[in-house]
Amino acid sequence: MTDRSTDAAELVEVWRGDILESTHRGHAVICRADGEIVAEWGAPDAIIYPRSSCKMLQALPLVESGAADAAGLGVEELALSCASHQGALLHTERVADWLAGLGLGEGDLRCGTQFPRDKAEAERVRRTGEGACQLHNNCSGKHAGFLTLNRHLGGGAEYHEIDHPVQRAVKDAYEEMTGETSPGYGIDGCSAPNHASTLHGFARAMARMADPSGLGAVRRDAATRLVAAMRRFPLLVAGEGRACSEMMAAMPNATAIKTGAEAVFAAILPERKLGVALKIEDGTTRAAECAIAALLARLGVADAEHPLIASRLNPTQRNWNGIATGFVRPAPGLWAGGAAL
């Protein structure tokens, strides 16, 4: 078992009236493709599970192997392979079509059934009595990617198992991009393995996605295509009202961002050739969103005043009567008055 780290930094504050009500601590790293750290908070060597924030790394073998092109995948499918979507028709219909193109169906997925988070689809599923299915699982695009790679590799049906060729390829990509031997894995919400690394290693992988010049030609091409796909279809990566989609739509540059469960957030900044990774130690989404917004604003790729950024950076908390009762904000040590990074 790993040591616990006790040196997390205060990253986010929750105020009610004039009193600090709650505090979120964590770790954050900004680094270059060679691993050089530009800025850090907490412990860069903290061991983390990247969870869904590493989906663009998990999708590398899909593209590099030639499986994506062999199956005729378009940019939308590549965006969905990196997505934690909310099960809107926008997402489920595309994944269903994708599977049909492979001669497969919903029953070939191994991600499990998740009730759709998308309001309209939740209402439709309830009204029609149709029930949720595996297509609604936020990872169904990633799993469609796994099935596409599996078709290419000729593996067995249980593509989510740790020793399956698909997952061996995913692990290799994760370790190569982080530059680390993973200390272990956990089973993710969708039943696929999720490999641990240091936060610094994960940030380095994000920097290599941002600046793939040091990678081999095949991986460079795959990285470039996946980041471009995320940027081109933000709504496919998450959905209406979600942080990843709205913040990408609000950033007038090539920055791609991705959240993961238990409050991980990653950013890929091609124009700055930087990678960003953060983990709130307590796993709270409001804090991860505030912290990534703070870093993106300080890095000059997000406008702190833009409503879709400000609503994460400095959200007002309202009660059942709509009265403003408090707010969330980055801690002084993270925000540093908004100073440029």
Added chain:
Amino acid sequence: MTDRSTDAAELVEVWRGDILESTHRGHAVICRADGEIVAEWGAPDAIIYPRSSCKMLQALPLVESGAADAAGLGVEELALSCASHQGALLHTERVADWLAGLGLGEGDLRCGTQFPRDKAEAERVRRTGEGACQLHNNCSGKHAGFLTLNRHLGGGAEYHEIDHPVQRAVKDAYEEMTGETSPGYGIDGCSAPNHASTLHGFARAMARMADPSGLGAVRRDAATRLVAAMRRFPLLVAGEGRACSEMMAAMPNATAIKTGAEAVFAAILPERKLGVALKIEDGTTRAAECAIAALLARLGVADAEHPLIASRLNPTQRNWNGIATGFVRPAPGLWAGGAAL
């Protein structure tokens, strides 16, 4: 503005596979009615908002003033006045009847409309198109208590305002029971003021509810009646499946417990003459429930093996396929091998 405290203790861990994924820190105090600390974690002098965990203190003036008896309130209404209920018919019908008995109605409440958390009632409200109302607000029992007190005091309709006689009485009770002058207040989810104190002060108030022997006769009687009401009707205090209700039902003694938003939890142990208060600094419910279960088990009033306690003390985390992926547990420093306290 208050200083932030940086000395929170690690109280709860979240594991996935063999790796610690998330950590929750916070503060906890166990003390006697005179304030003597029996055990502590983190900083006892941390300033907290008790939020809904202090509802039994906010209900003291309702009973002490004679308002409850003048209105003919029974034990069920007293339990509801201390409740954060989930808006089941069980709760809303009783509050509606209570208000009707005062010649008042839902429109006299000031808590705001909250969609019911109770599944059956949520389904009913959706199906009938009836819509949620203020009766569904988790605080509607507390507010019915405020209206009852207000009838007795003859105050104006805006009973939730800070200078209203009802809220002045509530503040006095909070300060007298904590033994502290409150450093400030915030507006709670239900629009009523919530007064801050140290965690130690709040634990002392809980100890005085557990052992009211040092209080005046009127307050002693009120404290005893409110704690007994919470114990007699656990389901009215929260609802089906909720920690407060299920854990009280699982404890074969007089212990009363109450949660509050942003991860506060309080316990009143009449048999041990102790009060317990804890605050998870990041505001996460799973951690507050785990930590209070750990303390109640170590204090000998809860059985760590009872399913309704174990499901908070050591919950297994499962994914969309039902596979066990990890677990929550008290941190070593909090659990201490389960040693008796």
